[in-house]
């Protein structure tokens with residue numbers, strides 16, 4: 001009976017706590033922005049419309065190349081474009097939504113299951129743009145850090161959405177297909193640039209454009225500024241608020257941190273002035 005006067009106070013505390021700290025997930029807002037907002041869709045459409053204009057300009061200009069890895073006499077090579085897959089041509093926000101609802105983080109098992117479903121949606125404007133390029137006899141390469149073993153499912157997903165997949169040669173270049181094809185995409189860009197003039201790079205992550213992006217926030221900005229003229233011309237960036245090498249740059253990769261420590265580390269980057 002002694003507990004009776006204490007209980008209402010305890011319940012009040014719980015209610016107050018619940019009001020100030022809602023049960024939510026770090027990816028709730030970015031996932032909703034991608035899935036619901038007109039703003040995200042417009043940015044994607046805008047990027048691919050921009051890409052189409054750049055492609056037309058690039059086809060007319062034999063000196064034009066988008067790949068830093070392109071060297072030698074490339075002017076007479078056949079034209080190609082290189083697109084990343086995830087969050088560039090395929091929208092995986094549904095996989096992220098599952099994490100939000102389950103209050104879980106990224107897991108390899110969860111991701112592999114999602115890839116096997118081949119159910120990713122199209123990034124608005126992407127398939128149309130790729131078909132436009134293919135119609136102009138430009139070979140469309142998809143260069144992704146999906147694992148080599150997921151190629152059949154990835155192709156199935158791309159095919160279902162109407163993306164052009166050239167017959168004859170492999171245009172879906174995944175991680176691990178060759179011993180030197182690791183997360184760093186530069187070797188794969190080089191492999192394309194050896195045989196084609198690379199007109200455009202399209203991606204959602206700095207690593208889709210340059211090597212060595214897994215470095216500090218400051219260094220990344222310097223690298224981007226040094227190539228500032230390329231954005232919107234040879235390099236087309238899609239908006240991905242959910243994840244990327246930018247996020248890893250906030251943390252200390254050499255020091256594994258708990259999810260809570262990671263959150264604190266991210267908060268320490270917030271600017272209040």
Ligand SMILES: [Mg+2]
Nearest residue numbers: 084086087204
């Ligand atoms: Mg991507």
